[in-house]
Amino acid sequence: MELRREESGEAQNSAASCVQKTVLPNGLTVITEHVPGVRSLSVGLWTNTGSRDETPENNGAAHFIEHMVFKGTSKRDYIQISKSLESVGGYLNAFTTKEHTCFYARSLAEHLKITIDVLTDLVFRPTFPEEELEKEKDVIIEEIKSTEDTPDDLIFDDFDKFLFESHPLGLPIAGTEESVDALTRNDTIAFLKACYRPEKMLLVGTGNLTHDALLNFAECFVPKRKTKPKSVRQTYDFGQYQPFTKEIAKPIQQAHILIGAPYIRDDKNYFSAILLNTLLGGGMSSRLNLSLREKHGLVYSVFSSISTFDEINTFSIYAGTDKDKVKKTVALIHEELGQLLGKNVPKRELDLAKAQLKGAVIMGQESVSKRQSHLARDHYYFGRDFSFDELIEMVESVSAKDIRSVAEQMLDASKFSTLIYQPKRRGKA
Structure with a gap:
């Protein structure tokens, strides 16, 4: 379970x-x-x-x-x-x-x-x-x-x-x-x-x-009779979201950082958002990993992710670092976010992200369990299934301009919230 x-x-x-x-x-x-x-x-x-x-x-x-x-x-x-x-x-x-x-x-x-x-x-x-x-x-x-x-x-x-x-x-x-x-x-x-x-x-x-x-x-x-509706799901009003910054002291050795925000679902830009996530924090060759881990040696783990819900998505970035390097880590994350605003992603970088995503599509075809899971999720979230050819075509059709456009929607610094777990100082209860 x-x-x-x-x-x-x-x-x-x-x-x-x-x-x-x-x-x-x-x-x-x-x-x-x-x-x-x-x-x-x-x-x-x-x-x-x-x-x-x-x-x-x-x-x-x-x-x-x-x-x-x-x-x-x-x-x-x-x-x-x-x-x-x-x-x-x-x-x-x-x-x-x-x-x-x-x-x-x-x-x-x-x-x-x-x-x-x-x-x-x-x-x-x-x-x-x-x-x-x-x-x-x-x-x-x-x-x-x-x-x-x-x-x-x-x-x-x-x-x-x-x-x-x-x-x-x-x-x-x-x-x-x-x-x-x-x-x-x-x-x-x-x-x-x-x-x-x-x-x-x-x-x-x-x-x-x-x-x-x-x-x-x-x-x-399966029971034969349809039952009467007994519950109604409460929708989320995007207008109620208020960005926050919080620090919590924990009995831990490492600081943990989560930066993110909700954004309104826009299914026509789904693959643009997924590709943006991939090139920003989706693997060893992602911008966040190359900067925070390989170039600056600040983190062991850093990644970004998108969570999908009925009416909204959330985008988040996680990083773990030394307690004395939190400010620098947060600053570099925002620097990388800013680099994606107002300019097009280089073709070679976009092609690499597309190759990663197409590889996931193709390898997923070899697992009947993944096929089953994605059929269900596609039904719930999109109301239909997508053919293999459709998926590849949708990935290939995303342009650098599309990435730039979706970045402006998802990476607005004024909408980001930050939660930091800081190690408790010695001697503090």
């Missing part, structure tokens, strides 16, 4: 000619892509539910459900669940993000039926055994403590808390120790009933399978 940030660092998906989509009478959307030449398959059962659908009082409910469904269903106990796919050479797992929860499996093609049976059993027939609830709360609280002991993870949670303030997007995916401890069985069941509805869900299969086969099993194992 995992926590994931919704990050857009690469793009890969399927050939449109191989993708089929059907919406069942109960509202469940079924998407498949047959991949020739493989003997396995990947299936994901997704719900459009995550921590942004919670309140401070039930924060962590989506992630708690992701854990608890593995503890027993009306057909299987937790031991039978754990052995269900491993006994036929497959595996089963799940993850939660701010906007989605996914239960996924890999198996050999001949085990499609048991794969769908187990996934739908977990999602639609969990029993939430009372004796397991408190035990799993303790497990998740230890997971939260682990994040708190990992500053380069925790800083992203704290940054979102300050950036989104009272909006649910600022809630941590796992919840807090207090909110998780307060969850009851009734709270958990109520959240499940409100959010785990077929019309909010996707069943996505890729690999050695047919659309008809997945449809048939979905009709066998």
Whole structure:
């Protein structure tokens, strides 16, 4: 079980000619892509539910459900669940993000039926055994403590808390120790009933399978009736964002820096933004790495990332450095951001970023799991799938002028916020 940030660092998906989509009478959307030449398959059962659908009082409910469904269903106990796919050479797992929860499996093609049976059993027939609830709360609280002991993870949670303030997007995916401890069985069941509805869900299969086969099993194992809407997702008002600068003292050895801002989603400039992110902080040859690490020796780790949500994206830059080198590191980051404003990126640099992105697209085609994941995300965020040729063409079509234009939208220094973790001075509590 995992926590994931919704990050857009690469793009890969399927050939449109191989993708089929059907919406069942109960509202469940079924998407498949047959991949020739493989003997396995990947299936994901997704719900459009995550921590942004919670309140401070039930924060962590989506992630708690992701854990608890593995503890027993009306057909299987937790031991039978754990052995269900491993006994036929497959595996089963799940993850939660701010906007989605996914239960996924890999198996050999001949085990499609048991794969769908187990996934739908977990999602639609969990029993939430009372004796397991408190035990799993303790497990998740230890997971939260682990994040708190990992500053380069925790800083992203704290940054979102300050950036989104009272909006649910600022809630941590796992919840807090207090909110998780307060969850009851009734709270958990109520959240499940409100959010785990077929019309909010996707069943996505890729690999050695047919659309008809997945449809048939979905009709066998998924509840037939459409339910009435029980929850409405709170939208984010971009106008409420106020840039901030904060320093927090932590019992750590290294300073951690996160600089970023939200920006309005503009899907027609999606690949321009991804390429900008790639050349700025997407690898060893990126501007930030060459400057801060290779030239100045200030950092071990520095990178930039884009996180995608329903109505906005966020762009952020992370760096870890010595406590006495924070000012210089922050200044150099802003210097690199400024270098991208008002001038075109050299052709050779843009070509290198395009090669990186095209490589990610092509290599992603070799993983049925990545194909499955990107089919789902493309459906949720773009309402369609993209063919391999389309993806390559969209990457190639981005010009230096496009990069310059999107940089002016994303890299406005007046809109950036900064969060710094500083090591506590010795002798201070």
